Amino acid sequence: MSFRVSIADVAREAGVSRQTVSRALNNKGEISDATLRRVQEVIHRLDYRPSSIARGLATHHTGTIGLIVPDIANPFFADIGRGADDAAHEAGYSLLLCNAVEDAAREVDLLRTLEQRAVDGVVLCSSRLPEKILAEQVKRHDAVVLINRSLDGCSSVCVDDARGAAVVVQHLLGLGRRRIGLLAGSEVSHSSGERVRGYTEALIAAGEGPDPALMQRCDSPDIDGGYHAARALLSARPDLDGLICYNDLVATGALRACAELGRRVPDDVAVAGADDILLASLVTPALTTLRSNRQAIGVAALRMLIDDLQCASGACNTLVFQPELVVRASAP
């Protein structure tokens, strides 16, 4: 790599002081039009670009934002990452990507690393951390936005999973289903907990006391996990006529279990998924599911973070996205 051109080179070439170059760089006014143009010409000619690290050391702002997700290979988080990157780029920030690999210790480690790297702020996605530790780590950063988790004194962007589950329950009730089962996700998953709550409350509100035996937890939130959980639940409860699944992969596994057990979908059992991944419209029967605009969530989180950064009011906002029911053949 060739030698970098520094602010001193520009200053010398333009016959001004380094400070004047700095002013031209940052449009702080306090500079005459003539010199401004002259300096800009030299900057352009020398193809000078200020060093972000030097600037960072001087200003304590790095123009960098940390994004922690459980797993970027999971389409759910990849979409959020895409939205966040778009919004960051638009605002002149760069994104430091971190996979927490579903591990709490790793997550703390990443938070510390980001602190060490002096990121301006952090977007933390679906944190698995206990409240106390989370609060402690959040305090170490200038600004944090949580996605799908809430915390006192911290901004957050959430999907209304409880409401989403309730909407699905109501849809199935509207189809005349009365024995509605739930295939839940991990116990430590915030969204799974919320969906369980929405499901339960919606059943109570409808006068259908929820039956704990109608709920089954998946070992893993994927096709296999859904298949096994559905088999277990369908065998234990042959009277089941509706099944709400933690996500579309789980629902796909449930479809397979139904087929094997000779339960027709949707005639015998109406099945619903969540997330509306690509797969949802391609399996047979196509899945009724909940759609949330994940890219928009990423964009919103990043914009909110930048707002927090600029206001520095310490105020915290909460934005809630409502998932949208997508009706397909599995629960028409």
Place this chain on the structure above:
Amino acid sequence: MSFRVSIADVAREAGVSRQTVSRALNNKGEISDATLRRVQEVIHRLDYRPSSIARGLATHHTGTIGLIVPDIANPFFADIGRGADDAAHEAGYSLLLCNAVEDAAREVDLLRTLEQRAVDGVVLCSSRLPEKILAEQVKRHDAVVLINRSLDGCSSVCVDDARGAAVVVQHLLGLGRRRIGLLAGSEVSHSSGERVRGYTEALIAAGEGPDPALMQRCDSPDIDGGYHAARALLSARPDLDGLICYNDLVATGALRACAELGRRVPDDVAVAGADDILLASLVTPALTTLRSNRQAIGVAALRMLIDDLQCASGACNTLVFQPELVVRASAP
């Protein structure tokens, strides 16, 4: 945020000079065991972490690597990103994620931004840049590893797309198919070009002169693009008995087109995809496809970059991954 503890605080607390703390930090020897332990104790007690930016300014190393992908929301690149992040974390590096959004100008801009941020190296995935511009930008960085593209004097990790396509052709020939069509991807896509080459050469090698009329380009590399391209090709060439698709989404679209046109798969037309995405095994019939371990590609690229960084020999390596044929019902 509380005030950061700096190296000076540690030095004062430990009753030594800042330099001694620095030595303790970097294990450069030249320090007695006693003071080393004492300083380490203070570091631990004060929970001191050296500032990456200050260190970066002094050393010109940031411990940061830039990763440019066309689109992180595309599972293909998300998997590579996941692998790269794992390998980076393991080696103590952080990843600066950038989406080029399939735009050459944006890609150049990102390369410049990464330079400004003084990343130690760059992994550039499926660059769309013309050779000359690419070479120019690559020179500005200390180390660059290209994925799915090659360039003189630059390390690269590639999937052998030509060979992969050839393997599929041979498989279909082995099934007795003689009129084998190709649904190609974008003209500017390196991998699509390679697959066209492999397809053509394999047919020539088998004595089946390739027929240009058997090749159809997709407007977009997704289900819709595949559907329309397949409809056009199947209508124009009713004698087609094999169809090789740019990727699994295209193949899925082709399956739909076959169904609509009353062509049975695989009896009338054997269909093959590429990438082995989750969907491939779930559509009906399940897709014969090519699998490449994308996460491994990401890991390999990052390790290669770090090697280049440490050797600084200027030597460049090339690693080629062979895709693996996965045989399913669409071309058994």
Place this chain on the structure above:
DNA sequence: CTGTTAGCGCGTTCAT
């Protein structure tokens, strides 16, 4: 409006 003087927090000479 412009230039001068000081740091930002660390590593790297050199002395000691």
Place this chain on the structure above:
DNA sequence: ATGAACGCGCTAACAG
């Protein structure tokens, strides 16, 4: 084995 002085490239606070 330890410490003092300097510089990385830039911005902030002051002077003129």
